[in-house]
Amino acid sequence: MSSASNAYIACLRGIVWREVLRFFHQRERFLAALVRPLLWLLVFAAGFRSVLGVSISPPYETYITYETYIIPGLIAMIQLFNGMQSSLTLVYDREMGSMRLLLTSPLPRWYLLLCKLLAGVSVSLFQVFAFLIIAEAIIVDLPPWGWLLCIPVLIVSGVMLGALGMLLSSTIRQLENFAGIMNFVIFPMFFLSSALYPLWKMRETSELIYRICGLNPFTYAVEAIRFALYLTVDVQAVLIILACGLAFFALAVFGYDPKKGMARHRPTA
């Protein structure tokens, strides 16, 4: 292996290792990442299971409980929050100046951002599997091989949601503006998707909302995970999140280009 490819591998390993290390040092972040979906699963789903009936629809082959239905949505929610958390960290690092360390590496900027993205995905996998272990122990029963098959899908969806966070971080000038992300990105993406209710139920209420849900890439992330957990590949959903991920990442790289993007503002003191 050439020394150039060694340098690329060393860089990827270093960035992922640092991000994972930081994540485990921040126990509160780990707990928050678990508590949020568990609350939805144990409190919200318990309250709604009698109200919302879920009929048999692929990939399910029998009637399922509402808790089982929302598991893929909650997994995707973990990845969505993790992607936004990573983007918050990027904005914070840029405000504080430590982002400079990354951006002045002699390796290509797109590659550095890709490493950062993959580091975020690695962290999200820890969160997802910790959640799945607890969910499996308490409430739901998932096919064992589904755990394995969903890993590549989780990587693709994690990249898509992380790239979206990265794109947003390249447009946000100040940390204070980040609260807007919660209102305008996370909540609409989560609620206008098939995470909490099947799309056909949405259609019964409003054709417009149903159509909006169909345009939401988060819906496809949820469906790809749902099918993967039950040992089926939803090719269309995977291709859509892959395409969205690539588009978001390309725009994020553009946003971090010193000739065009975020770097055109005054450096932090």
Added chain:
Amino acid sequence: MTGRLHFFISLSDWLLSGLEARIYRPKRGQSQFVCEWSTGALGAVIDPVRELAPVAWAYELGYHLARSLKELRAAMNREPGIEIRDLSYAYGTEPALQEVSLQVSHACFTALLGPNGAGKSTLVALLCGLIVPERGQIEVLGLDLGHRPRAALERMGLVFQPQTLDLDLTVRQNMAYFAALRGLSGADAKRRIETCLERLELAERGGEKARSLSGGHRRRVEIARALLHAPRLLILDEPTVGLDVPSRAALVQHVHALCAEDGLTVLWATHLVDEVWDDDRLVVLHRGRIRAAGPVREILSETGCSSVLEAFTDLTTEPL
């Protein structure tokens, strides 16, 4: 005998220099080894006689390395530092730098002195490619930053004004992360980390979290980190901000020592006149323009001032 002695002196010189030589095996069908120094410079093509006994062969190889080191040293002495021509940059309509032209000499300590808002941080951001100039040209160590930014960054060590250590990681973990960003890993990275920590007298604190260090020690870690990849140029942007007077003095002394001992080119941006020594070169920047540049003594004689403080006040005070 003289030749052999010279070889041993050069070799010990090399071992002390901390420079590394990577020797590439001959390509298929060829007998020549190629030596590359850790500065990125290509050394001599080595063609030792293959029929020699191993000891004699190793001696021959060493001889070629020593010769290559001599050539490298000579090249480094001719190496330009930083050359900036007609550089301008603005944030929107607010100009930050206007037609700045200056030279930073090789192996010299150059203080970039200017009051707050003079454009020092903008200049540093331009030098390390965080932002790109609207007009003008920057050459770092002979490399045009516009065309070869990565090659220039490989040879550059940077210490930014905001502290960039991860406070939850130990000193060694911080260094290892930086090594990874520079593409270094494994035993090579570990050895460099230990060497740099020892150099900055931080070896015993390597296992401590950055959070537990004082401001002065954190800065020293950042300098040690910036030296990890053996750069030829060290740029520091107000590295003493927030430090007490003894820590500031110690840091200035450390970096002067690095400059003198390693032949490192140093650009030290500051607004504090007491960080400028009499033997330094000085660039005074005010409102985005260069007001004076040259050796300190020369500037003092040109301005007719008796101290750097007086000259600085003189050069940066607007007439009423």
